Amino acid sequence: MATIALHSAASGLSALSTQLDIIANNLANSNTDGFKASRGNFQDLLYEERRQPGTVNANGDERPTGLYVGLGVQMSGTQLDFRQGSSRPTGRPYDILIEDDRSFFQVTVESDLASGGIAYTRAGNFVTNSEGQLVLATDQGRILDPQIVIPENAQTVTIGKDGIVSILEEGSETPSEVGQIETATFINPTGLRQVGENLYVPSAASGPANSGNPGEEGRGGLLQGSLESSNVDPVTELVDLIRTQRAFELNSQSIQAADEALQTIGQLRRF
Amino acid sequence: MNYGLYLSATGVQTSLHRQDVHANNLANVQTIGFKPDAVYTRERLPERIESNDPWASPMELLEQLGGGHLANPTRTLLTQGSLEPTGAPLDVALDGEGFLAVQSGNGETLYTRDGRLNLNADGELVLASNGMKVLNAQNRPIRLDPTAQLTISQDGAIQQNGTEHDRLSIMDAVDPAAVRKQGQNLYVIESVRLGTAQVQQGYTETSAANPIQALMSMTNAAKAVSANARMMQYHDHNLEELFGRVARVG
Numbered sequence: 001m002a003t004i005a006l007h008s009a010a011s012g013l014s015a016l017s018t019q020l021d022i023i024a025n026n027l028a029n030s031n032t033d034g035f036k037a038s039r040g041n042f043q044d045l046l047y048e049e050r051r052q053p054g055t056v057n058a059n060g061d062e063r064p065t066g067l068y069v070g071l072g073v074q075m076s077g078t079q080l081d082f083r084q085g086s087s088r089p090t091g092r093p094y095d096i097l098i099e100d101d102r103s104f105f106q107v108t109v110e111s112d113l114a115s116g117g118i119a120y121t122r123a124g125n126f127v128t129n130s131e132g133q134l135v136l137a138t139d140q141g142r143i144l145d146p147q148i149v150i151p152e153n154a155q156t157v158t159i160g161k162d163g164i165v166s167i168l169e170e171g172s173e174t175p176s177e178v179g180q181i182e183t184a185t186f187i188n189p190t191g192l193r194q195v196g197e198n199l200y201v202p203s204a205a206s207g208p209a210n211s212g213n214p215g216e217e218g219r220g221g222l223l224q225g226s227l228e229s230s231n232v233d234p235v236t237e238l239v240d241l242i243r244t245q246r247a248f249e250l251n252s253q254s255i256q257a258a259d260e261a262l263q264t265i266g267q268l269r270r271f
Numbered sequence: 272m273n274y275g276l277y278l279s280a281t282g283v284q285t286s287l288h289r290q291d292v293h294a295n296n297l298a299n300v301q302t303i304g305f306k307p308d309a310v311y312t313r314e315r316l317p318e319r320i321e322s323n324d325p326w327a328s329p330m331e332l333l334e335q336l337g338g339g340h341l342a343n344p345t346r347t348l349l350t351q352g353s354l355e356p357t358g359a360p361l362d363v364a365l366d367g368e369g370f371l372a373v374q375s376g377n378g379e380t381l382y383t384r385d386g387r388l389n390l391n392a393d394g395e396l397v398l399a400s401n402g403m404k405v406l407n408a409q410n411r412p413i414r415l416d417p418t419a420q421l422t423i424s425q426d427g428a429i430q431q432n433g434t435e436h437d438r439l440s441i442m443d444a445v446d447p448a449a450v451r452k453q454g455q456n457l458y459v460i461e462s463v464r465l466g467t468a469q470v471q472q473g474y475t476e477t478s479a480a481n482p483i484q485a486l487m488s489m490t491n492a493a494k495a496v497s498a499n500a501r502m503m504q505y506h507d508h509n510l511e512e513l514f515g516r517v518a519r520v521g
Contacts, residue, residue: 002287002290002291002496004291004294005287005290005291005293005294005295005489006294008291008294008295008297008298009294009297009298011298012294012297012298012299012300015298015301016301019301041303041387041399041400042299042301042302042303042305043302043385043400043401043454043455043456044295044299044302044305044452044454044455044456045454046453046454047452047453047454050342051344053344053449053451065344065345065346065448065449065451066344066345066451067342067343067344067345068308068345068451068452069288069291069292069295069345070292070295070296070298070299070308070452070454071295071454072294072295072298072299073295073298073299073301073302076400076401076455077399077400079387079389079399081359083358083359102417102418185417185418186417187390187391187392187393187394187417188389188390188391188392188394188417190389190399191389191391191392204392205391205392205402206392207391207392207393207394217418218418218419243301244301246482247300247301247482250297250300250482250485250486251297251298253486253489253490254293254294254297254298254485254486254489257290257486257489257490257492257493258290258294258489258493260493260496260497261286261287261290261492261493261496261497264493264496264497264500265283265496265500267500268500268503268504268507269507
C-alpha cells in the first residue's frame with residue numbers, strides 16, 4: 001500500500017533533518033579549537049518480504065527471487081572524524097597543540113560526568129588559575145591531570161615536545177622542572193562520548209584510556225604556542241548541506257505523490 | 272461478473288507497489304553503498320492458464336483481455352555508485368563487482384558495500400554503522416594495531432608498519448539476481464565467488480539511487496493509480512446502471 005511509501009518518505013525526512021542538525025553543529029563549531037567534525041551515517045531499514053523466494057507455482061516452477069519492499073532509511077549513528085585540524089600559532093605560552101590525531105589531554109571533571117573523574121580533550125588552550133594550576137580556559141576551568149602548578153615567580157615557562165614543563169625563576173639561570181603533562185590514546189577514539197565543553201569521556205566502545213608521556217608508544221609530541229583549529233571543512237559541509245536539503249525536498253515530494261494515490265483510492269466510491 | 276473491475280484493481284495494486292519501492296529508493300539517496308531496487312511488472316495470465324486447470328472451460332472472449340497486472344520479483348540493481356573522497360583512512364569504497372564480507376553477532380556471514388570501517392575496543396576492524404566484524408580472506412575477524420598507520424591497497428591488502436598485515440575478503444554473488452537485502456546496508460548471498468572489485472581507501476561509495484528517476488516514477492505511479500481508479504468508478508457505475516435500471520424487477 002501507498003502507506004508504506006508514506007512511511008519510507010517520512011523516515012527519509014526524519015533522517016535527513018538529523019543530518020541537517022549535524023551539519024549545522026559542524027558549521028557552528030568551525031571556529032572551535034580542537035573541535036572534531038561528525039558525520040551522520042545512514043542505513044536502509046528492514047525489508048518487508050511479500051513473496052518468499054523458492055515458492056513453487058502451480059506449474060511446478062520455482063520462484064527464483066522474492067518480492068521485497070524496503071521500509072525506508074534510518075540514521076545508524078554519528079561518526080567523529082579525528083583527523084588533525086590545522087595548527088594555528090598563537091605565541092601564548094600555555095597554548096599547546098598535540099602533534100598527532102589520536103592523543104588527548106586529560107582533565108579532572110565531576111565523577112557523574114565521567115566515571116573515574118577524567119575527561120579528555122584536544123583543545124589545548126590552557127591558563128593558570130588563582131592557585132597557579134594549569135586549567136582549561138573554559139568557563140568551568142577544568143584542571144589538567146596530572147596537576148601542574150606554575151610558581152608565582154616563574155619568568156618563562158617552557159613545555160617540551162615530551163611534555164616536561166620547566167620554568168625559569170627570577171634571578172636563576174638554570175630552568176627547573178615543575179611537572180610532566182601526560183596524554184592518553186584510545187583504541188577506538190570514535191567510540192568516545194561527546195559531552196560538550198570540547199570534552200570527551202570514555203565508553204565501552206572506545207576502550208580504556210592508555211595514558212603516558214607524549215612522544216612515546218605512538219603518542220604525538222606537544223607543541224607550545226600553537227592551537228589546533230577545528231577540522232571542519234566549511235566547503236564540504238556546505239556541499240553536504242545543499243545535497244541534504246535537496247534530498248529532503250525530494251522526499252517531501254514523494255509524500256505528496258503517495259498522498260495523491262491514497263486520496264484517489266479514498267474517493268473511489270464518490271462518483 | 273464484471274471482469275474489468277478486477278483488471279483495474281490489479282493496476283492500482285501494482286502502481287501502489289511501485290510507489291512503495293521508489294519511495295524507499297528515494298529515502299535512501301544519502302545511504303552509503305545503497306543499491307536501488309527496480310520494480311518489474313508483468314501481464315498476468317488468464318486464470319485458467321495461470322492455475323493450469325485442465326477442467327476449466329476456456330472462455331476465449333474473456334481470455335483475450337488478459338488477466339491484469341502482477342508485480343514481478345524486485346531486483347536489486349547492483350550499479351556502481353560514484354566514489355566520494357572523504358580522506359578518512361578507515362573509509363573504503365568498492366569499485367567494481369563485489370562485497371565486503373562481515374560477520375553478524377550470531378556468526379552468520381553477510382555482505383555489504385558500505386565500507387565505513389572503524390576499530391572496536393578490542394582493536395578489531397568493524398563496520399562503523401553496526402559494529403559487525405569485517406572478515407579477512409580466511410573468514411576471520413581482522414585485528415589491527417591501533418597506534419600504527421593503516422594503508423589498504425587496491426587488492427584489499429591491509430598494510431601496517433610497512434608489512435602486509437591482513438587482507439579484506441571481497442566476494443561477489445554467483446547470481447546477481449539472488450542477492451537479497453537485509454536492511455542495515457547488508458545483503459544475504461547464498462553462493463559467492465571471489466569478487467573483482469578494487470578497494471579505494473579514503474573514499475565512500477554514494478548511493479546508486481537516482482533521486483530524479485525515483486521521484487518521476489513515484490508521480491507516474493500516482494497518475495496510474497488515479498487512471499485505474501477512474502476505470503473502477505466506471506465499472507462501478509456500469510454495475511449500478513445494470514442493477515438499478517436494466518435489471519430492475521417490477
